[in-house]
Amino acid sequence: MSHLQPPSVDWSTLPAPIDDGAAAHLVGRALPDVTLPATDGSSVRLSEIGGTAVLYLYPMTATPGIALPSDWDAIPGARGCTPQSCAFRDHFDELREAGAQAVFGISMQDPAEQREAQARLHLPFPLLSDADGALAQALALPTFEAGGRRLHKRLTMIARDGVVATVFYPIFPPDRNAGDVVAWLRANPA
Template sequence: MSLTDVDWSKLPAPEDDSTAARVEGTTLPQLELAATDGSKVHLADLTGTSVIYIYPKTGQPGVPLPDGWDTIPGARGCTPQSCAFRDHYKELSALGAGHIFGLSTQSTAYQAEAVERLHLPFPLLSDADLTFTNALDLPSFEADGQTLLKRLTLIVRDGVVIKAFYPVFPPDRNAADVMAWLEENPA
């Protein structure tokens, strides 16, 4: 089985804790996040439509995931989710997504390995200091002493969250769900 071929029926699905309801309509905070392309991104200042998929942690070949990773609802699937956004990048852009980002609490250096290995055509953003997480009160969990984010995808227009997908499961279907929503809700 490859990293992108996962039997989702054997993994625990996350439950809806109303995070989407409290995040939709929120104006993004004025802060900058480090990106894997070397830039600093001010999400609140981006114009047009942006898609930000938030994920717990990408694994690295040869490095074990936290103990019990597959028993944490929604933890597994960061690579298939990123690959789906990569594979649908052109379609998402054609539907008006001017900016696409992945976001996690991992360091930019750690994320850079995933961008290169997975050939992602968009940058990943680091919220290692949890400023974005805390400002939006994003759902998180602890694993091996790390604060990790629960999987959530935001569609933002001119700095305001207009749609939040949560919980996201299975993660490899997330990009297709975002495309369907963008088709039904053009800018």
């Protein structure tokens, strides 16, 4: 199957995010009792995810025909959601072979926007919607405002039996995150 390739991005032209410590409290935390709608029509109760799960959080994927906020490229770490999601798609088999039983992409976009992105990008895993910010609030996740919307800052958590084992934050460039996750899983087998 032919996959959509993300646009080529010159990461050197974009501001890199800094580690502001906003995710330092996450390792060792249990995934909260929050249920998020998934693009496959199901609902995922995070506290019930067992085994090894990869949860990558991102601000928002672009929706065809809808402009991103005018200052999007000036916000450190904002650009790159499509390349990051495509990288998780392209590394999906490696993630599974390295021990990930589940992979989820999570943003504050509504389920309809996420269904469009999942279909357009041919993602082999569901995207979850935290549109009401329940996950962000439960874990005190780092967020930012852009275009009148509250959005997740980009971070990836690997959970083992419902407990956060490691966090990647900040993530830059985002298209390398999936490979970094594969490397961590291989170096830290369950």
